Amino acid sequence: MRIESDLRKALEEEQFEVYYQPKVELKTKKIIGMEALLRWQHPELGWISPAEFIPIAEENGQIISIGEWVLKTACLQSKRWQHDGLSPTNISVNVSVRQFQQGTLLTLVKEALQEAELVPSLLEIEVTESIMQNTKESTEIIRGLRDLGVQISIDDFGTGYSSLYIINQLPIDTIKLDKTFIDDMKSVDQQAMVRTIVDLGMNMKLKVVAEGIETDYQLNKLIEAKCEYGQGYLFSKAVRAEEIENLLQEAP
Numbered sequence: 001m002r003i004e005s006d007l008r009k010a011l012e013e014e015q016f017e018v019y020y021q022p023k024v025e026l027k028t029k030k031i032i033g034m035e036a037l038l039r040w041q042h043p044e045l046g047w048i049s050p051a052e053f054i055p056i057a058e059e060n061g062q063i064i065s066i067g068e069w070v071l072k073t074a075c076l077q078s079k080r081w082q083h084d085g086l087s088p089t090n091i092s093v094n095v096s097v098r099q100f101q102q103g104t105l106l107t108l109v110k111e112a113l114q115e116a117e118l119v120p121s122l123l124e125i126e127v128t129e130s131i132m133q134n135t136k137e138s139t140e141i142i143r144g145l146r147d148l149g150v151q152i153s154i155d156d157f158g159t160g161y162s163s164l165y166i167i168n169q170l171p172i173d174t175i176k177l178d179k180t181f182i183d184d185m186k187s188v189d190q191q192a193m194v195r196t197i198v199d200l201g202m203n204m205k206l207k208v209v210a211e212g213i214e215t216d217y218q219l220n221k222l223i224e225a226k227c228e229y230g231q232g233y234l235f236s237k238a239v240r241a242e243e244i245e246n247l248l249q250e251a252p
């Protein structure tokens with residue numbers, strides 16, 4: 001398959017770029033962090049969505065080298081923003097189950113932090129509930145990351161089978177309320193669901209970040225539900241690092 005074979009060249013030929021999507025405090029719209037999101041510009045096919053090529057890279061193992069590159073690039077970028085005098089913000093990086101299973105994640109994270117001379121608490125690792133396929137190993141790795149001082153966030157929260165188990169058993173910092181809950185905020189049932197998850201998060205002393213906020217209506221309903229943080233096109237899509245500098249300088 002074309003994409004699979006071309007993926008092999010993408011790293012060495014520098015076709016990847018890391019984009020950043022701001023994460024904001026909902027009440028003030030103040031930027032409190034960024035999510036690193038990988039982008040691939042194929043020389044002939046143009047932009048290919050990570051939703052398309054990440055699963056392939058997970059399947060054939062290339063996610064290991066790609067993931068390493070994303071993590072190091074994001075850490076170095078975060079440090080560069082600090083050098084440029086922008087106030088430090090938390091940076092989150094998505095990590096696949098496959099990277100968890102590979103056994104070198106802790107070493108890699110340590111290396112990335114050292115290379116960038118980044119304060120560990122500024123790095124957040126985003127994982128999905130599917131890491132629970134390997135409960136014991138995953139729990140150990142998450143503990144190890146926490147011991148380094150790195151933060152852990154559960155992506156697409158509420159869509160997997162083990163949401164409550166995760167909240168109860170893992171030392172995590174943040175849950176990211178999946179976009180599917182936000183899409184349908186006109187429904188009273190969905191509003192109840194969102195309020196309940198936000199309460200659960202608060203009671204467990206977790207940060208709750210709503211994903212995929214696109215309208216003022218959704219924003220207001222989330223604020224009513226006491227959700228404190230969010231991401232979405234209403235604030236900004238994922239943009240290149242240079243554009244983030246403008247956003248941070250404009251910031252109140």
Ligand code: G
Nearest residue numbers: 036037038049050051054070094095096238
């Ligand atoms: O940014 P976008 O909505 O196109 O991302 C599509 C999917 O690809 C999302 O599920 C997102 O989490 C995933 N993704 C984006 N960048 C990375 C990355 O660097 N590593 C991993 N593992 N997944 C990523």
Ligand code: G
Nearest residue numbers: 094155156211212213214231232233234238
């Ligand atoms: O799986 P993960 O949550 O990491 O994926 C995030 C994906 O959602 C990225 O591809 C990102 O570009 C996309 N995204 C972020 N904000 C919005 C939004 O407001 N609307 C839509 N449709 N997608 C969004």
Ligand code: NA
Nearest residue numbers: 155156176211
């Ligand atoms: Na997400």
Ligand code: MN
Nearest residue numbers: 035094126155
């Ligand atoms: Mn994510």
